[in-house]
Amino acid sequence: MTRLGRAPRPAAEVDCDALVVGSGAGGSVAALELARAGRSVTVLEEGPRVGTRELAEADPAASMRRLYRNAGATAVFGTPTIAFGEACAVGGTTVVNGGLLWAPPDAVLHRWAARSGYGGNGPAAVAARFDEVRTRLGMTVQGHGDGNRDSRLLAEAAESLGWRWQHPQRAVRGCLHRNQCATGCPTGAKQSTALTYLPQAEAEGARIVPGTRAVRIGHRGRRVRSVEAVEAATGRRVRYRPRTVFLAAGPIGTPVLLRRSGIHTRTAGRRIELHLNLRTIARFPDTVDAARGTMFTAQVHEHSGLGVLVMPSNLTPGGLGAALASRDPRQVDALLAAQDRLAVFTTQVRMQGPAGIVSAVGGSPLLRHGMTRADHHMLRLAFRRTARLLFAAGAVELLPPTGSAGPLRSAADAEAYCARVRPGDWELVSVHATSGCPMARPERGGVCDEAGRVHGWSGLHLCDASVLPGAPGVSPQGTIMSFAHGIVGRHLEAR
Amino acid sequence: MRAARTLAASGLPACWGRVYAAMRDRPALRRAVVHTGGSLDRMPRAYRWGTAAALAAFPAAFFAATGRGPRRATPEQTRSGLRRLRSVPGYGQVLRATTALALYGALDGGAP
Ligand SMILES: Cc1cc2nc3c(=O)[nH]c(=O)nc-3n(C[C@H](O)[C@H](O)[C@H](O)COP(=O)(O)OP(=O)(O)OC[C@H]3O[C@@H](n4cnc5c(N)ncnc54)[C@H](O)[C@@H]3O)c2cc1C
Numbered sequence: 177m178t179r180l181g182r183a184p185r186p187a188a189e190v191d192c193d194a195l196v197v198g199s200g201a202g203g204s205v206a207a208l209e210l211a212r213a214g215r216s217v218t219v220l221e222e223g224p225r226v227g228t229r230e231l232a233e234a235d236p237a238a239s240m241r242r243l244y245r246n247a248g249a250t251a252v253f254g255t256p257t258i259a260f261g262e263a264c265a266v267g268g269t270t271v272v273n274g275g276l277l278w279a280p281p282d283a284v285l286h287r288w289a290a291r292s293g294y295g296g297n298g299p300a301a302v303a304a305r306f307d308e309v310r311t312r313l314g315m316t317v318q319g320h321g322d323g324n325r326d327s328r329l330l331a332e333a334a335e336s337l338g339w340r341w342q343h344p345q346r347a348v349r350g351c352l353h354r355n356q357c358a359t360g361c362p363t364g365a366k367q368s369t370a371l372t373y374l375p376q377a378e379a380e381g382a383r384i385v386p387g388t389r390a391v392r393i394g395h396r397g398r399r400v401r402s403v404e405a406v407e408a409a410t411g412r413r414v415r416y417r418p419r420t421v422f423l424a425a426g427p428i429g430t431p432v433l434l435r436r437s438g439i440h441t442r443t444a445g446r447r448i449e450l451h452l453n454l455r456t457i458a459r460f461p462d463t464v465d466a467a468r469g470t471m472f473t474a475q476v477h478e479h480s481g482l483g484v485l486v487m488p489s490n491l492t493p494g495g496l497g498a499a500l501a502s503r504d505p506r507q508v509d510a511l512l513a514a515q516d517r518l519a520v521f522t523t524q525v526r527m528q529g530p531a532g533i534v535s536a537v538g539g540s541p542l543l544r545h546g547m548t549r550a551d552h553h554m555l556r557l558a559f560r561r562t563a564r565l566l567f568a569a570g571a572v573e574l575l576p577p578t579g580s581a582g583p584l585r586s587a588a589d590a591e592a593y594c595a596r597v598r599p600g601d602w603e604l605v606s607v608h609a610t611s612g613c614p615m616a617r618p619e620r621g622g623v624c625d626e627a628g629r630v631h632g633w634s635g636l637h638l639c640d641a642s643v644l645p646g647a648p649g650v651s652p653q654g655t656i657m658s659f660a661h662g663i664v665g666r667h668l669e670a671r
Numbered sequence: 672m673r674a675a676r677t678l679a680a681s682g683l684p685a686c687w688g689r690v691y692a693a694m695r696d697r698p699a700l701r702r703a704v705v706h707t708g709g710s711l712d713r714m715p716r717a718y719r720w721g722t723a724a725a726l727a728a729f730p731a732a733f734f735a736a737t738g739r740g741p742r743r744a745t746p747e748q749t750r751s752g753l754r755r756l757r758s759v760p761g762y763g764q765v766l767r768a769t770t771a772l773a774l775y776g777a778l779d780g781g782a783p
Contacts, residue, residue: 235781237706247710249768251718257764494779497693501771502757505690505750508774512693540715579757579767 186404186415192218195403195418197390197433200268201653202640203424204369204377205309205660210422211380213668218416219382220405222389222425223264225370226271232362236492239359243272250428252531254545255600258452261607262426266386267370269426273607274357274471274490275346275366276651277315279306279658281480288645292616296626297662305658305665312376313347313367321353323469326488326519329460331474333569339478344487347372347653353470358490388414393421393437393636400635420667422628424640424660427609431533431642432541434613439633440623444613445533447621449647450545451608454523454555455489455499456562458571459514459583466491466519476565483526483649484558486565491520502579502603511575523562524608526649527551531609547599555602556594563590577603608652613642615659627670628663639663674719675708678769681726682733682741686749687773694777705783706776707769725765732756 193216196206203219211217224242231239241247245264252258263269282299289295309315320328320343334341347367356362364371374384387408394402394415403416423430431445472488479485489495496515500508511518531545563574564587573583576593578601584590615638616622618631628637639660641652648655678684684704687694694700711722733741737752744752757763 235779237702237776237780240775240779241706241709241713246715246718247713247772249710249714492779493693494775494777497774497778498771501774502763502767504754509692512778538716538720540717542717 186413188412188414190218190414190416192216192416192418194218194420194422195220195416196422196424197403198268198424198426198429198640199266199369199374199384200263200424200426200640201270201369201656202660203268203422204270204373205657206422206424206639206664207377207382207384208373208380209661209664209668211377211382217377217382218418219374219377219384220388220390220403220416221266221384221386222408223266223386225266225384225386226360228362228364228371231360236356236359236494243360250543252450252543252545252606254531254547256602256604258450258531258545258604258606260450260543260609261605262428262609265370266384267368267374270368270653271360271370272358273368273653274651275348275368277310277313277345277347277654278650279303280648280650280655284646284648291620292614292622292645293620294615294617294626297659301662302658305661306654308661309654309657313372314349315345315347316349317343318346318348318351318470318473319343320473321351321469323353323465324473325464325469326466326491326521327469327472327474329464329519329569330476330486330488330521330565333565334474334476334478336568337565339476339565341474341476341478343473344475351470353468355467355470355490355492357471390425390433391436393423393433393439395437395439395633398633400633420635420637422637422639422664424638427612427641428533428541428543430638430640431612434623434630435533439630439636440613443621443623445541447530447611448532448543448609449611450527450531450606451647451649452525452527452555453605453607454525454559454562454577455603455605456521456523456559456566456577457496457499457511457575458519458521458566458569459573460517460519460570461572463516464519465516467493467515479558479561480649482554482557484554484561485524485650486562487522487524489520489522491515491518496520521562521566523558525554525558526647528554533612552599556597560590560594563587579603608647610641610644610647610652613638614645615643616645626662627666637663637667673708674711674723675704677723677726678704678708678711681729683726683729683769684773685742686733686744686753687770689744689746689749690753691774691777693774698782699777701783702780703773703777706780707772710772722765722769725762732762
């Protein structure tokens with residue numbers, strides 16, 4: 177990664193005790209726990225602070241531009257190019273996510289312990305921390321609302337096949353089924369950390385500084401001394417001089433900042449794990465009205481052992497149009513005109529070939545992935561199972577996630593598509609990235625230890641998705657926050 | 672808003688308005704351009720430059736594909752021109768990404 181030139185002298189210097197960089201799932205936990213322990217905490221957040229009222233007044237497209245990094249489409253180059261989505265706002269990606277809250281499966285934790293060489297994040301320890309997260313976020317099991325016909329059809333199909341499905345666990349209080357989770361909940365029902373952990377941290381004395389980007393970690397020898405930051409509105413540079421830094425800039429942001437600062441340049445961000453989303457559009461013979469209802473209320477877990485989950489996704493006219501963009505305009509028109517009979521389904525697949533930050537171009541990270549043959553095989557398998565499920569749900573036509581592929585009307589069509597599809601044909605999205613700075617022993621490629629301490633450095637902890645030793649196979653927020661509680665807890669115990 | 676100007680100058684929005692029902696009326700097309708331009712303005716610099724270069728080349732590329740300029744082509748010529756350009760490696764991706772943004776903006780955007 178190219179280094180920035182010598183930084184100009186900062187306009188201001190600020191002494192503080194604990195500095196948290198990033199206010200998402202991981203950073204919010206650090207902010208609250210440190211403040212509760214009586215530390216004076218400052219949280220730097222690159223994105224804006226956006227309240228529920230503003231979310232309710234903004235249209236979804238404006239929120240997409242305002243809340244997401246790169247307006248929602250960070251490219252991960254490779255065959256095919258994958259669009260990665262993450263937020264840039266106070267509350268981080270929890271502001272735009274679905275609020276799904278799962279604990280990591282025990283088998284995953286055992287695998288991670290074996291891989292990382294650390295045993296402190298076993299099922300019992302993580303379950304206790306997940307309980308704390310669940311309580312603070314007010315987790316509920318999300319039943320069907322008035323709408324959600326797509327979820328009901330999916331659940332019925334799973335039952336007809338004898339496949340396991342579940343209502344999702346979500347961090348919501350009184351969901352009004354507005355179907356705008358991905359552009360920020362307009363009612364305040366979704367319990368993002370902007371509405372929970374962060375205000376609680378502020379009540380304990382933490383200071384949140386939005387619109388301020390950390391650009392470099394300053395160090396003398398191997399001791400972190402400062403963090404240089406830039407205020408977006410004024411361009412003013414500020415040098416923070418904390419005693420301890422908790423870096424929680426997210427799965428891409430954290431390794432980027434480490435490398436830019438000359439810390440673990442060889443390992444940070446070299447191996448980022450992704451969950452991939454395949455989007456299948458299904459046409460039903462009668463009205464589904466998939467835009468009515470919350471994101472989804474049923475998730476099929478039958479193939480979770482393979483890292484495959486199937487669920488409906490938020491359907492909005494714009495989201496549907498965007499998903500159809502590589503198709504012929506006449507087909508787009510026809511499908512949009514028939515949208516009350518359409519539903520969009522997401523199949524989530526854990527990718528084996530890693531992605532990574534290969535360099536920086538114009539100051540921004542360049543991401544590449546190396547999808548393997550096994551991944552391609554798994555995507556085909558996942559699509560086959562999805563097609564079976566959706567035909568069982570009554571779909572009369574499926575549009576697979578390949579713009580050049582025509583509609584599939586039978587299992588045989590789906591089989592023929594799977595035989596034909598090439599790796600570069602998949603249209604893939606990812607919203608879950610982890611593991612760019614894994615918590616593992618140094619000889620196993622780890623960047624930090626169980627307390628999030630960066631190996632070989634003092635005064636620097638990592639505390640977000642980047643520390644997970646792998647992709648959890650389930651929605652990661654619960655795992656990230658449970659690990660963050662463990663990291664901060666160990667730090668406080670050690671003092 | 673710089674990208675919105677580059678986009679408008681490319682003639683691509685005129686093509687969208689001609690072939691997509693969702694962008695046929697003026698306010699919808701305006702929402703599409705505002706969202707696409709506003710999104711491109713938030714992309715990393717290298718990506719912005721690449722897209723700007725592709726958009727600047729659009730009139731020539733479209734002419735090469737159809738023998739007509741993007742503002743003068745018939746709907747049928749427009750559809751076939753866009754189809755051909757979608758299959759050009761690299762260029763197709765830019766076209767797909769900008770069209771996805773445009774459809775999103777037209778359908779889920781508010782009054783500019
Ligand atoms: C559309 C969508 C839906 C999702 N749905 C779910 C779901 O339902 N359940 C689930 O478990 N997960 C979901 N996820 C994923 C989940 O939200 C993320 O994995 C999680 O929030 C990551 O936590 P984090 O703390 O690592 O990073 P983030 O939550 O992304 O927070 C990082 C923060 O750091 C800030 N930052 C970055 N760099 C800097 C810098 N240099 N200076 C200052 N600030 C900086 C960013 O702006 C950001 O606010 C979803 C994601 C998306 C995009």
